[in-house]
Amino acid sequence: MSKIKEFNEGVPTTPIYKLTLIGKSGCGKSNLIIRYIHNKYREAYRATIGVDFLSKICIINQENITLQVWDCGQLDIKTQLPMYCIGTNLLVLVYDVNDVDSFNYLTDVIKHLRDTTYRGKIALLGNKLDRGIRKKVQDSDINSFCQLNDIVFSAQVSAKDSIDVDTSFDKILRLIVKKSDRNNSTLDKYDENTSLLTSKQKSRSCCG
Ligand SMILES: Nc1nc2c(ncn2[C@@H]2O[C@H](COP(=O)(O)OP(=O)(O)OP(=O)(O)O)[C@@H](O)[C@H]2O)c(=O)[nH]1
Numbered sequence: 148m149s150k151i152k153e154f155n156e157g158v159p160t161t162p163i164y165k166l167t168l169i170g171k172s173g174c175g176k177s178n179l180i181i182r183y184i185h186n187k188y189r190e191a192y193r194a195t196i197g198v199d200f201l202s203k204i205c206i207i208n209q210e211n212i213t214l215q216v217w218d219c220g221q222l223d224i225k226t227q228l229p230m231y232c233i234g235t236n237l238l239v240l241v242y243d244v245n246d247v248d249s250f251n252y253l254t255d256v257i258k259h260l261r262d263t264t265y266r267g268k269i270a271l272l273g274n275k276l277d278r279g280i281r282k283k284v285q286d287s288d289i290n291s292f293c294q295l296n297d298i299v300f301s302a303q304v305s306a307k308d309s310i311d312v313d314t315s316f317d318k319i320l321r322l323i324v325k326k327s328d329r330n331n332s333t334l335d336k337y338d339e340n341t342s343l344l345t346s347k348q349k350s351r352s353c354c355g
């Protein structure tokens with residue numbers, strides 16, 4: 148189960164981690180993050196215009212963090228995407244497991260980002276696994292892509308059927324939330340055993 152808590156004003160500042168989601172139009176980026184954050188699914192296609200921004204307090208490694216997700220719609224690879232990657236802690240590249248073009252598109256994306264603003268960690272999520280019987284992107288191509296591009300995490304998921312979405316994002320966050328960050332945050336101003344959430348806020352948590 149995902150370890151997410153509702154974002155509430157008034158909760159003391161926690162370390163902020165920025166994830167940026169990039170992938171071809173229609174591969175399911177928005178639905179993946181809607182599934183992870185709200186446990187919902189949007190069947191009707193509504194293209195993201197520009198960038199959607201979502202923020203939540205999460206518990207990762209038993210620590211509160213503020214997750215910021217930048218869900219990039221169709222932006223120009225050369226001019227716009229590099230700009231939105233500035234300050235990103237981890238880039239999540241998304242493709243549709245049934246759409247080879249959506250996978251190949253990521254090679255262009257990585258090239259331009261690596262050449263410009265982004266040197267950090269990259270994860271890869273193949274979405275729409277529920278339609279996997281028609282899966283077109285080959286495992287061998289995925290493995291080569293991961294090796295070539297130093298991908299730190301790769302999984303195939305389904306936003307629709309909620310297959311491995313929570314576990315994947317939790318694992319991705321664990322890759323960037325380091326114990327040492329605690330020392331640089333306002334968390335160290337609080338007793339380790341002091342909960343930052345009121346009991347009312349705790350009861351709204353969708354997870355343990
Ligand atoms: N079968 C299936 N369809 C999905 C899944 N995820 C998303 N879709 C569908 O694919 C379409 C596009 O989903 P979005 O999440 O809007 O895709 P996006 O990548 O955000 O698209 P842009 O905002 O245009 O970049 C919608 O009709 C979704 O219902 C999935 O896991 N399985």
Ligand SMILES: [Mg+2]
Nearest residue numbers: 176177194195
């Ligand atoms: Mg979208």
